[in-house]
Amino acid sequence: MDQAILNSPHGRDVRFHAHPQTNFRLHEQVGPMVIGQGDGVCIVDLDGRRYLDGMAGLWCASLGFSDRRLADAAYAQMLKLPYQQTFAHRSSEPVIDLAEVLLAKAPVPMSKAMFQASGSEAVDTAIKLVWYYHAAIGKPQKRKIIGRQRAYHGTTIAAASLTGLPNMHNGYGLPLPGFLHVACPDTYRGKAEGETEQAYAERLAAELEALILAEGPETIGGFFAEPVMGTGGVVVPPEGYFAAVQRVLRKYDVLVIADEVICGFGRTGAYWGSQRFGLEPDMLTCAKGLSSAYFPISALLINDRVYQAVADFTARLGGFGHGYTYGGHPVGAAVALETLRIYDEIDVCGHVQATAPALQGGLRALGNHPLVGHVRGVGFMAAVEFVADKAARTPFAPELAVAQRVSDAVKERGVLLRALGPTLVFSPPLIARNEHMSEIVSAVAESLDQIHAQLS
Structure with a gap:
């Protein structure tokens, strides 16, 4: 019997379960x-x-x-309709209702919600829509995506490329070409002695503009940001940061995507981190707190400018070649709806x-x-x-x-x-x-x- 089994509670056989974000050899010694x-x-x-x-x-x-209400919501929906897809003109009542509620709560006007099963999938969907949107408006060369050092956006291939943490790249040959990173807005380690937060924010915005100009504005499609960086060490941006950054992005027609997977649904004290820090995104990803983790579900919110261009492109191409089997799962949507109701009730x-x-x-x-x-x-x-x-x-x-x-x-x-x-x-x-x-x-x-x- 290996050491992991000896160290596991009640001698359970844990040899067949691999653990993400874990040193496998160390895990063999210490067990779960x-x-x-x-x-x-x-x-x-x-x-x-x-x-x-x-x-x-x-x-x-x-x-x-x-929370019994969330368990009951899942059970009731499983009894009524345990699964339905959202491909090819199908949907279900909880998905329709959830989309309406999310759009009503969005930090800026949004047009449509798309559903996935994880934050990584939502980020990947947003990346693909950056490419799709620019192709739709006749600028297919605007494919490069800018993230930030120490940012975390997920572990799928594209989301991990966007992530700015070396351990997410090492051994995988990531990031993929076309994913760029600017400095982390860390006031503790990045702000110069005597520099104000506003001056630091303007310096970071100037660095972003320099990168865009060096790469060619005609090649830059999108910029992703967590309002507060989570896995990168809970990095709170300096005062004026997103105002300065967005000024640069709008100048060069770069889409802004807020990754609210961690920050959304009240964690920062505002319903969205975007509201707390002045982000006005073209797209927004959310997950985690969307169902309080009681069911795997994520959403991508898209503004009308992006949606209209995408909708026209799907008509020209004969369809939208994207989607997930479990995207818009009725059980997940029912649980998410109940979660959002509880958030409102408890303020x-x-x-x-x-x-x-x-x-x-x-x-x-x-x-x-x-x-x-x-x-x-x-x-x-x-x-x-x-x-x-x-x-x-x-x-x-x-x-x-x-x-x-x-x-x-x-x-x-x-x-x-x-x-x-x-x-x-x-x-x-x-x-x-x-x-x-x-x-x-x-x-x-x-x-x-x-x-x-x-x-x-």
């Missing part, structure tokens, strides 16, 4: 943490140990792990605005700790970045794995967080209350002292 059930903001492993999930799964279980944005200070303020109070270089975040998104030298902002040697050690120590105290490089990130369920935030902050504070003592 197997979760048996969920309750509110907490999950329980097979040994009965209870954890407050400070990451809401993967930024997604926004209503926690035991999710008001709750996040009222509760976020307990998380953000509690973490910022740890800023003077010897291990902490920077604390940042907005709403129910936060990050603590660790440094070996606070004055020089020198990171710890990677082999020390400081963020992972803090995460492990926090886990010992019954809280689950995620280490991403030198950073510990936070994304609690949107139903978390002040006492949950205090529990998270307390576990982190104790863990910082524990790891600092070990390093010393």
Whole structure:
């Protein structure tokens, strides 16, 4: 019996399950943490140990792990109509209703919603529509897509190419040609001494314009951005950033796509991150919180300018050669509709605005700790970045794995967080209350002292 089985709860045979974003050889040694059930903001492993999930799964279980209404919505729809496609003039009532609700809630006027099963698929669809739209208006050479360093947009081939994280490219021969990246808008590491946030934003916009001019404006089709970068370390853009960037993009007729897969549905304190940071996208992707992760579903919202050009092109070509078997799944749409109703009933944005200070303020109070270089975040998104030298902002040697050690120590105290490089990130369920935030902050504070003592 291999070590993973020996280390797995109750001796379960785990040899046949490969794990994404995981060191396979390390996993063979340590085995998995197997979760048996969920309750509110907490999950329980097979040994009965209870954890407050400070990451809401993967930024997604926004209503926690035991919402009966969502389970009932899925069950009722499965009994009525468990599946129907949206190809070739078909649809179902939940899909029609969900599209109407999403368009009504969009941060800027949108014309149509397209449905997929994941955020990566929504991003891939948006990439293809950038190409399709420009071909439709007689500019097929506008194919290059600009993303940002440290951005995360998914793991499918195109979405991973757009992503600006080296571990998503290494070994795969990615990014594909035609995917470009500009600097991450990280005020902690990118802003010069004495530079204002507005000046930093203008400098980043000038860098973007320089890239567009170097590549040729006639070749640039789209620019993708998360309002707040999630997996890249919860990077909050500097003041005036999106206003400056969009000014450049509109000048050169480059489509703007907001990736709201993490930020959407109240996580930043606004219903959309675009509203919080002044993004006015031509297209918008959403997933995760769309169904509180109770069913795989994503949506791409498209404005009328893009839709009309695309619709004309489909008529000329005889159809739209794109779609997914499970895109517009009626069960997913029913669950998403119920999720959006609950958000309205609990005033999710008001709750996040009222509760976020307990998380953000509690973490910022740890800023003077010897291990902490920077604390940042907005709403129910936060990050603590660790440094070996606070004055020089020198990171710890990677082999020390400081963020992972803090995460492990926090886990010992019954809280689950995620280490991403030198950073510990936070994304609690949107139903978390002040006492949950205090529990998270307390576990982190104790863990910082524990790891600092070990390093010393």
